[in-house]
Amino acid sequence: xLNRTVYFISDGTGxxxxxxxxSILAQFTIKPRHVRRPFIDTVDKVHQVVREINHxxxxxxxxxxxxxxxxxxxxxxxxxTQCKGMVLDMFNTFIEPLETEFGITSNHRVGRFSDxxxxxxxxxxxxxxxxxxxxxxxxxxxNLEQADVILVGVSRSGKTPTSLYLAMQHGIKAANYPxxxxxxxxxxxxxxxxxxxxxxxGLTIAPERLCxxxxxxxxxxxxxxxxxxxxxxAEAESMMRREGISWLSSTHKSIEEIATTILRDxxxxxxxx
Amino acid sequence: xLNRTVYFISDGTGxxxxxxxxSILAQFTIKPRHVRRPFIDTVDKVHQVVREINHxxxxxxxxxxxxxxxxxxxxxxxxxTQCKGMVLDMFNTFIEPLETEFGITSNHRVGRFSDxxxxxxxxxxxxxxxxxxxxxxxxxxxNLEQADVILVGVSRSGKTPTSLYLAMQHGIKAANYPxxxxxxxxxxxxxxxxxxxxxxxGLTIAPERLCxxxxxxxxxxxxxxxxxxxxxxAEAESMMRREGISWLSSTHKSIEEIATTILRDxxxxxxxx
Numbered sequence: 396x397l398n399r400t401v402y403f404i405s406d407g408t409g410x411x412x413x414x415x416x417x418s419i420l421a422q423f424t425i426k427p428r429h430v431r432r433p434f435i436d437t438v439d440k441v442h443q444v445v446r447e448i449n450h451x452x453x454x455x456x457x458x459x460x461x462x463x464x465x466x467x468x469x470x471x472x473x474x475x476t477q478c479k480g481m482v483l484d485m486f487n488t489f490i491e492p493l494e495t496e497f498g499i500t501s502n503h504r505v506g507r508f509s510d511x512x513x514x515x516x517x518x519x520x521x522x523x524x525x526x527x528x529x530x531x532x533x534x535x536x537x538n539l540e541q542a543d544v545i546l547v548g549v550s551r552s553g554k555t556p557t558s559l560y561l562a563m564q565h566g567i568k569a570a571n572y573p574x575x576x577x578x579x580x581x582x583x584x585x586x587x588x589x590x591x592x593x594x595x596x597g598l599t600i601a602p603e604r605l606c607x608x609x610x611x612x613x614x615x616x617x618x619x620x621x622x623x624x625x626x627x628x629a630e631a632e633s634m635m636r637r638e639g640i641s642w643l644s645s646t647h648k649s650i651e652e653i654a655t656t657i658l659r660d661x662x663x664x665x666x667x668x
Numbered sequence: 669x670l671n672r673t674v675y676f677i678s679d680g681t682g683x684x685x686x687x688x689x690x691s692i693l694a695q696f697t698i699k700p701r702h703v704r705r706p707f708i709d710t711v712d713k714v715h716q717v718v719r720e721i722n723h724x725x726x727x728x729x730x731x732x733x734x735x736x737x738x739x740x741x742x743x744x745x746x747x748x749t750q751c752k753g754m755v756l757d758m759f760n761t762f763i764e765p766l767e768t769e770f771g772i773t774s775n776h777r778v779g780r781f782s783d784x785x786x787x788x789x790x791x792x793x794x795x796x797x798x799x800x801x802x803x804x805x806x807x808x809x810x811n812l813e814q815a816d817v818i819l820v821g822v823s824r825s826g827k828t829p830t831s832l833y834l835a836m837q838h839g840i841k842a843a844n845y846p847x848x849x850x851x852x853x854x855x856x857x858x859x860x861x862x863x864x865x866x867x868x869x870g871l872t873i874a875p876e877r878l879c880x881x882x883x884x885x886x887x888x889x890x891x892x893x894x895x896x897x898x899x900x901x902a903e904a905e906s907m908m909r910r911e912g913i914s915w916l917s918s919t920h921k922s923i924e925e926i927a928t929t930i931l932r933d934x935x936x937x938x939x940x941x
Contacts, residue, residue: 655683
């Protein structure tokens, strides 16, 4: 396979365009070179990036693929007319039919995140991240009534990254609490969680996978042994069943999939987006 | 403005589609109701969601907007032919021209994250999150040679959320270290950072904004006073200038914008995507 380059051109961070472009490219077996060019928001910068793309296209002997999110129509026009790559306009492709449908024109406001740093939505996201960090791994039982979700599960079942993802992507205040051998002996969830059971959500994991993960951390420990992993997982699952806590297995799921399932199932009141 | 509903229909989490759809809708002044329907991966589920959309469209008297990422052509065909909403097919719109350009057909593989939980990319992201957590706020100087980036700056300048974002979104191992009064007195960056100066990146912030943020945490403290904030910020900036560390101001920037700028400027070797 000869070389081929994919460009992501945006007037903002280009993160949305690149993530979306990647999920489209994942449908193909080819592995092109990726180049991101964020903050392309002046005529000069567009000309510079057009020169770069045209040079690459000539060198490689095949059109570069150019995923574009440019709001300014002047900048977009320069790119579309002068660029020798294959331009995929991710924005206007959908903006134009929506303008017709809504019967109004769009703002042509640059960048999803422009000036967002002072918006309520952004402040809430940062606050959610701070909350989730402060309530990681049962560190604090303070202000649990403010939590939107409390993840529970045995150590290394995926609670921490899922909590942080919920906070960062969705502005959800996600606390997490480990279920530990003491809880299994008492046959009850940690006392501080009892008043908040309705917002608890459990993560479980296949003992074999848990054993692998724990062995990376503490090789050959009792903690990581398959017998102990089997025991803890079985105890945690029966506790969640007994307490009526919804749960899912993180074994074959990414944090995105876990987070999406949690949001679908418990529908926190304050879903940001 | 009458009611209007926007649906995000996906066979996976739908997160990419929703984030991207939101950035398109942000170009319009209308504020439609958002409904996400993830994991729509069977004929039955498609029929159910079509009934829901058609019902909404009838109730509201205007077509629902339906952002769709469905890979399976049978499911997509049902939706396209039977749904009375306005279907915006975010996937095939770009897949089809790319199939022509590449001269190959696409995989029609469902979901960007399917079975990703065991992939190297996913493992690396989780490892980066764990690394960033373990190296938050100068907690550990261990394994700093493994860091891709080390953020430095005064307390509450935005280092923690930016580090976590770099890890979660880009699989970047981002440590962060506070610059504290002791460092300013010694007129030198923390000793453990000295060997790693090339991967340090500074965050600064307007003293007025810093004062606001710190006052939320510790109202009326010396720590939060405008005089102290001015002093710390001036000291930190002159230290970074002296040490030759690149830096930017987080005052009017979101974590996405800060992260994108960092990646553009220091180009860590192992950029995941």
